Amino acid sequence: xxxxxxxxxxxxxxxxxxxCESVTELDVSSFNTENVTNMSSMFSGCEQLTKLDVSGFDAxxxxxxxxxxxxxxxxxxxxxxxxxxxxxxxxxxxxxxxRKLAEIDVSGFNTEKVTDMAxxxxxCVSLTELDLSNFDTSNVTNMNSMFSVCTxxxxxxVSSFNTENVTxx
Numbered sequence: 001x002x003x004x005x006x007x008x009x010x011x012x013x014x015x016x017x018x019x020c021e022s023v024t025e026l027d028v029s030s031f032n033t034e035n036v037t038n039m040s041s042m043f044s045g046c047e048q049l050t051k052l053d054v055s056g057f058d059a060x061x062x063x064x065x066x067x068x069x070x071x072x073x074x075x076x077x078x079x080x081x082x083x084x085x086x087x088x089x090x091x092x093x094x095x096x097x098x099r100k101l102a103e104i105d106v107s108g109f110n111t112e113k114v115t116d117m118a119x120x121x122x123x124c125v126s127l128t129e130l131d132l133s134n135f136d137t138s139n140v141t142n143m144n145s146m147f148s149v150c151t152x153x154x155x156x157x158v159s160s161f162n163t164e165n166v167t168x169x
Contacts, residue, residue, distance in 0.1 A: 019045035051077035067093035118144040129155035
C-alpha cells in the first residue's frame with residue numbers, strides 16, 4: 001500500500017517500481033507529481049500488474065517517460081487521460097511488451113518536443129488499432145522499431161506524421 005507516500009518533494013520517480021514482478025495492484029492516485037521531471041521506467045517490469053490509473057499525475061515538468069510501462073506484460077487497463085506530455089522529449093520503449101493492452105488512448109498526448117519514439121509500441125501484440133493522428137513528430141529523430149511485433153495491429157493512423165528529421169527508422 002503506497003497511498004500514504006508523501007511525494008510532494010519528489011523530482012525523480014524513474015525506476016520507482018521497476019521489476020516489482022509480483023505486484024498485481026498499485027494505487028498511485030494520491031501521488032503528488034507536480035515537481036517530477038523523470039518518470040522513465042517507473043513501472044517497468046511490473047509483469048503481474050493488470051490495471052493502472054495515472055490520470056491524476058501532474059506531469060507538466062516531466063521530460064522522460066521512456067519505458068514507463070515497458071514490460072508490464074499483463075497490463076490490460078491503462079488510464080492515461082490528463083497525462084501532460086508537453087515537455088517530454090523521450091518516449092522510447094514507453095509501452096514496449098505491454099502484451100495485454102488491447103487499446104491505448106494517447107489522444108491527449110502533446111508530442112511536439114519528443115525526439116525519441118524508438119520501440120514505443122514494440123510487442124504490443126493485443127493492439128488491433130492505434131490512432132496517432134494527433135502526434136506531432138516534427139522533432140523526432142528516432143522511430144526505430146516503433147511498431148515492431150505488433151502482430152494484431154490492423155488499423156494504424158499516422159496521417160499526421162512528419163518524418164523529415166527521422167534519421168533512424
